[in-house]
Amino acid sequence: xxxxxxxxxxxxxxxxxxxxxxxxxxxxxxxxxxxxxxxxxxxxxxxxxxxxxxxxxxxxxxxxxxxxxxxxxxxxxxxxxxxxxxxxxxxxxxxxxxxxxxxxxxxxxxxxxx
Amino acid sequence: xxxxxxxxxxxxxxxxxxxxxxxxxxxxxxxxxxxxxxxxxxxxxxxxxxxxxxxxxxxxxxxxxxxxxxxxxxxxxxxxxxxxxxxxxxxxxxxxxxxxxxxxxxxxx
Numbered sequence: 001x002x003x004x005x006x007x008x009x010x011x012x013x014x015x016x017x018x019x020x021x022x023x024x025x026x027x028x029x030x031x032x033x034x035x036x037x038x039x040x041x042x043x044x045x046x047x048x049x050x051x052x053x054x055x056x057x058x059x060x061x062x063x064x065x066x067x068x069x070x071x072x073x074x075x076x077x078x079x080x081x082x083x084x085x086x087x088x089x090x091x092x093x094x095x096x097x098x099x100x101x102x103x104x105x106x107x108x109x110x111x112x113x114x
Numbered sequence: 115x116x117x118x119x120x121x122x123x124x125x126x127x128x129x130x131x132x133x134x135x136x137x138x139x140x141x142x143x144x145x146x147x148x149x150x151x152x153x154x155x156x157x158x159x160x161x162x163x164x165x166x167x168x169x170x171x172x173x174x175x176x177x178x179x180x181x182x183x184x185x186x187x188x189x190x191x192x193x194x195x196x197x198x199x200x201x202x203x204x205x206x207x208x209x210x211x212x213x214x215x216x217x218x219x220x221x222x223x
Binding site: 040041042043044045058090101102103104105106107108 | 118122144145147149154155156157158159162201203205209210211212213214215216
C-alpha cells in the first residue's frame with residue numbers, strides 16, 4: 001500500500017460543482033502539502049500545513065480551501081470548480097526532522113472540469 | 115522574482131551519459147533538489163545539494179555551484195527506464211520549494 005494515498009485518482013466534474021480531494025498518509029509526518037501540476041509549468045503550491053492547527057496559503061490558493069482533519073489527513077476543496085482548475089493534483093508530506101526536507105508524493109488526482 | 119530554468123526536452127542513447135542543467139534564482143537559498151517523474155506517476159526524490167560540489171549516488175550524480183546559481187544532474191549508463199521527466203527545485207529562505215517545469219528525457223535504443 002502507498003504511504004501517501006489520494007482519492008479520487010480521477011474525477012470529471014462540471015463547472016460550479018463542489019469537489020473534494022482527500023489525502024491520507026501513514027508516514028507519520030507532520031507536514032503536508034497540496035500542489036497542482038499543469039503541462040509546461042512547474043509544480044505550484046496551493047496550501048500547506050505544518051501540523052494539525054497550522055494552515056498556510058501557497059502561491060495559488062485562490063479558489064481552493066483545505067482542511068487538516070488529523071495529522072494523517074489533509075483534504076483540498078474546490079468550492080465551485082472552473083475549467084482552469086483542470087490539472088493533476090498532488091498531495092505530499094515531509095518530515096520536519098529531516099534536514100533535506102524531502103517530499104513524499106501521493107500518486108496524484110487528475111481532475112477535469114468541463 | 116524567483117525562477118528555475120531547465121531545458122524542456124533532451125534525447126540520449128541507451129548506455130550513454132547525459133547532463134541535465136538547471137539554473138535558479140531564489141530569495142535566499144536552502145538547497146537544490148532533483149526529482150524524477152515517470153509519465154502519469156508521482157515525483158520521486160533523487161538528490162539534494164546544499165553545498166558546492168558533486169554528490170554521487172550510483173548512476174546518478176548532482177552538482178551545485180551556489181555562486182553561479184547552477185546545478186546539473188548527471189545520469190550515467192543510461193537505461194530505457196530512465197526515460198522520465200527530471201524536475202529541478204530550489205528551496206528559498208522560507209524553506210519553500212520553487213519548481214522548474216521539468217526536463218523530459220527520451221532514451222533511444
